[in-house]
């Protein structure tokens with residue numbers, strides 16, 4: 001057993017970290033929030049160049065093969081740097097298209113994957129029956145809006161509707177949305193939501209698609225969990241730095257026990273979430289993925305609450321970059337499976 | 352990165368599983384905090400030792416199997432999954448043994464370890480004093496030089512299992528004039544039946560004499576029972592507290608098995624929806640602890656050290672254990688009140704409640720995490 005990153009994996013994340021550090025992601029996030037996707041798209045292209053979008057795609061499509069562990073590591077970096085855009089949706093789309101292709105329906109993958117992997121095309125995905133409540137993320141910044149409906153397979157239906165018994169499941173469909181409704185502001189201004197318009201070109205249907213949607217949900221949970229861990233780590237790092245430097249009563253606030261203990265608990269949450277994420281990447285078991293998603297989401301939210309509290313009023317301002325991470329934590333926790341939905345899934349998968 | 356086991360690890364696990372299946376008592380033993388239960392547990396440990404499963408990570412010459420950390424973890428998973436009894440030798444095995452491996456002499460190891468592993472000699476930890484708990488270095492019990500050894504005097508308290516144990520290990524002040532409280536302390540082993548020792552059992556929350564107070568009046572300890580150099584007791588003690596907080600005291604196997612029992616209880620009780628999230632958290636927590644441990648073990652196997660991470664470990668399992676038992680009690684409803692509740696949940700609950708107190712309180716562990724892992728400035732002295 002070696003439940004530790006290999007040297008290559010460490011090099012990969014280090015170079016990604018360097019790329020993102022050099023890219024001034026905070027200003028890309030702020031532009032993205034204001035509807036200017038230019039800097040974000042440029043960043044997106046650099047990430048594609050580093051291979052980030054090729055980590056769930058087979059080599060036949062110029063992907064790097066399925067590499068869930070590397071994907072988790074990469075998404076953790078994306079979280080640490082607050083990269084904007086439909087990142088989770090990109091991983092989910094890739095997994096969905098590849099599952100279709102592997103099962104004998106390669107047309108959608110042939111059509112959409114090449115642009116997606118090179119970063120020329122940004123694809124976003126909604127699974128309105130299940131995760132995300134029918135909204136699609138960042139349709140205005142994307143070139144392609146995919147909508148999957150009516151997952152049919154028993155396992156997938158359960159993945160999408162934990163704890164609910166489904167009387168009849170409609171035939172699943174994957175469509176290219178013809179457009180989308182008005183943009184709706186999210187609690188995180190870097191996330192822009194809309195409802196996809198109904199109809200559009202039918203790309204796939206049938207039992208294979210149902211399975212593929214289940215697969216997409218699982219990869220989405222992995223990607224979101226990893227991103228949440230990154231967000232949590234960065235919130236903690238910034239807060240630790242702040243409490244060492246901010247003084248009150250003549251000493252750094254970080255020397256007060258109440259402050260220390262809250263940070264220690266936050267570290268505890270992060271340190272026990274991270275192994276769940278990597279463990280889930282290794283097994284790709286639905287229960288493990290749900291456990292990782294629930295725990296990482298809660299860790300990110302705990303870190304956000306701690307960061308806000310310990311920064312005092314300055315933490316409550318939008319001009320401090322901290323806000324870019326603070327506002328990400330809650331949506332990441334709740335999309336692609338709320339903690340409650342994920343916990344139900346954990347028990348459903350427990351034998 | 353992988354979670355793969357080697358063929359040897361699988362074979363080792365299979366051998367352990369087969370042995371445990373053939374030997375674990377069908378009915379649970381009486382509580383080890385009673386005289387009757389203590390004797391029954393000793394007997395169980397003697398059998399474990401005969402099968403060389405009592406301390407698998409020890410070298411073969413002391414009755415172990417020289418198992419590395421991954422095989423040890425596999426054994427622990429099997430041990431708890433098989434429903435095997437709690438370990439009466441735990442204090443010795445998790446605290447004194449590592450101390451002897453790091454700081455003892457070969458003669459001490461050969462003399463002490465086999466009898467510890469077989470349950471023939473059960474050890475108690477005599478560190479805490481009435482005036483020295485979290486501030487352990489302020490301890491006042493002393494050891495005074497005499498011919499061929501030392502004379503111990505003073506009072507120790509909260510010594511787990513000392514009511515029935517045979518011997519104890521502890522730290523004593525040998526140089527009252529040392530400039531700092533951490534200096535001039537010496538680590539010794541002593542006989543709980545030696546002249547001058549009075550053991551007063553203390554009832555735990557559930558009334559069982561699970562720990563005891565020790566009154567020491569010029570108790571003779573020969574030089575051969577001093578561990579390491581006199582005056583170095585603090586350093587020696589601190590080098591092994593990581594074991595107490597870390598893995599050896601609470602291996603993941605125990606919680607994986609407990610989470611399993613909890614899910615079974617939940618299903619038996621009709622999958623109570625109100626408790627669903629907490630049952631799921633028990634499953635998730637056991638898995639998180641297992642994977643956290645695997646990561647630490649991998650680092651360790653690759654030459655890394657287990658340092659202040661053991662404080663994270665201790666915070667995690669102590670709080671997890673309480674939450675798990677609270678959930679079980681809730682599922683049991685009225686039966687949860689019974690001291691003899693089904694499947695031992697009631698006794699487990701009372702035991703879990705002490706977790707945030709012993710092995711260094713959780714407040715102290717949070718200080719350690721904040722200062723050593725997060726690099727925050729030291730506050731008021733500890």
Ligand SMILES: Cc1cc2nc3c(=O)[nH]c(=O)nc-3n(C[C@H](O)[C@H](O)[C@H](O)COP(=O)(O)OP(=O)(O)OC[C@H]3O[C@@H](n4cnc5c(N)ncnc54)[C@H](O)[C@@H]3O)c2cc1C
Pocket residue numbers: 257475476477478479480483484485486508509510511512562705708709710711712713714715732733
């Ligand atoms: C079931 C059980 C078994 C035990 N077994 C053993 C044993 O076998 N051998 C042995 O030697 N001891 C044993 N102990 C004792 C245990 O190690 C001590 O209880 C522990 O170290 C705390 O000391 P104390 O009880 O004196 O509490 P105190 O140190 O008096 O602490 C009381 C409270 O104050 C808090 N506090 C103290 N100082 C600080 C600080 N600087 N910052 C913040 N909070 C602080 C503590 O965290 C705690 O909440 C056992 C205890 C229990 C409950």
